Amino acid sequence: MTGQTSAQTDTNDTTPIDVLVAGGGYVGLATAVAVKAAAMHLRVLVIDASPPGSWKKDPRASAIAAAAARMLNRLGCWQPILPEAQPINEMIVTDSRTADPVRPVFLTFDGEVVPGEPFAHMIENRTLNAALHAKAGELGVEIIEGVGVDSFDAGPNTVAVHLSDGLVFETRLLVAADGVRSRLRDRAGIKTVQWDYGQSGIVCTVHHERPHNGQAEEHFLPAGPFATLPLKGNRSSLVWTERTRDAERIVNQDDFLFEAELEQRFGHRLGEIKVEGPRRAFPLGLMLVREFVKPRFALVGDAAHGIHPIAGQGLNLGFRDAAALAEVIVETDRLGLDIGSIAALERYQAWRRFDTVQMGVTTDLLNRLFSNDITPVRAIRDIGLGLVDRMPSMKQFFIRQASGLTRNTPRLLQGEAI
Known part of the structure; x- marks a missing residue:
């Protein structure tokens, strides 16, 4: 059999899979782990098209909101992550031009949702992936790596999932996290x-x-936001938005010219800077699905939504999908009902659709408002930022939103068991 497994998968076993997750990234793994942790009798399989072990080489980092950290803690993944997690203790917002010698601070946020709980942590992706893989193996979640899903055919009771190596699995529910x-x-x-x-x-x-x-x-700059996010040690992760034609030019420059461009935006507050590892550019856009589900089929993570990184909520939106879908699957199973039925899955869709559209529209408006250099617009937004900075209740509201601890939050994101 092509690929590797974290739990032995008998390819001659005709027992249907209960939940098959196509995609072995953070959201796909979190969905599988959350279901299996609450319902050990369910058979959960993850199909990951990425080359075996490629997740160990991911150089990127992600902002994990407080709600997602509570979920990871409830699932038993947080303790191995915590020594490498950097809490965000404070957030400052500026609005300026690239060449401005001084960038006035218009808005500051203290970094705690409640005393002792930061609203977010920065975590390197390989650390997050390692914890999820380890927990999946401990729970008995089966993982096949290096093999993709070629096609699937939904029937009245199961879905036939055809893999690129010729294997076919029957599952009650197919979750697309690809x-x-x-x-x-x-x-x-x-x-x-x-x-x-x-x-x-x-x-x-x-x-x-x-x-x-x-x-x-x-830093809100004319081409788009430039975010510096703290990592363990004297290191920071950067998410630097540029017009696509400029981004391609900047990324393809040699190290000296790239760091010169970077220094213009990063400044000298933290002294001399040096780029570590690769640099990559990703096209940015908005993508929202019209439906989250079909009979025996559900979308999670980036397969269901792609938003601008201006608010740092992309991955956390995916974790909300994982927590909500896991809760629906487990509660439906406990009632003895069909976990792949459209009646069960429509509850998940109703739960996630409004939140996703709201976040997509919000990030779209923020990007349009702040990614320009129109003087009257700049004046209005700076006044608005200054007013928010003087309103503690409004700042606390934004912190709660950024932390993911909003109303109607799935139980895992509140730190509770399903």
């Missing part, structure tokens, strides 16, 4: 609403001379 360009979403006939921003996000890690003290910064 990314923003999801082939399975297209095959299911689910339509999307999407457009391109003409921007790309440059992602890289830098080392700097002086400590960041857990402070994150979001």
Whole structure:
């Protein structure tokens, strides 16, 4: 059999899979682990098309909101992550031009939801992936790596899932977690609403001379936001938005010229900077699905939504999908009902659709408002930022929103068992 498994999968076993997750990224693994942790009798299989072990080489980092951290803690994944997690103790927001010698701070946020609980942590992706893989193996979640899902055929009681190596699995529910360009979403006939921003996000890690003290910064520049997010040690993860044509030019420059461009935006507050590891540019756009589910089929993560990184909520939106879908699956199973029925899955869709559209519209408006250099617009937004900075209750509201601890939150995200 092509691929590797974290639990031995008998390819001659004709026992149907209960939940098959196509996609072994963070959201796909979190969905599988959350279901299996609450319902050990269910057979859960993850099919990951990525080369075996490629997740160990992921150089990127992610912001994990407080709600997602509570879920990971409830699932038993947080303790191995915590030593490598950098809490965000403070967030500052500036609005300026690239060449401005001084960037006035218009808005600051203290980093705690409640005393002792930061609203977010920065975590390197390989650390997060390692914890999820370890927990999946401990629970008996089966994982096949290096093999993709070619096609599927939904029947009245199961879905026949055809893999690229010729294997076929029968499952009661197929969960597509195969990314923003999801082939399975297209095959299911689910339509999307999407457009391109003409921007790309440059992602890289830098080392700097002086400590960041857990402070994150979001600089609103004419081409788009430039965010510096603290990592363990004297390092920061950067999400740097540029117009696509400029991003391609910047990323393809040699190290000296790239760091010169970077220094213009990063500044000298933390001393000399040096880029660590690769730098990459990703096209940015908005993508929202018209439906989250079909009979025996559900979308999670980037397969269901792609939003601008201006609010740092993309991955956390996916974790909300995972928590909500797991809760629906487990509660439906406990009632002795069909976990793949459209009646069960429509509860998941109703739960997630409004939140997703709301976040997509919010990030779209923020990007349009702040990614320009129109003087009257700049004046209005700076006044608005200054007013929010003087309203503690409003700032606390935004912190709660950023932390993911909003109303109607799935139980796992509140730190409770399903």
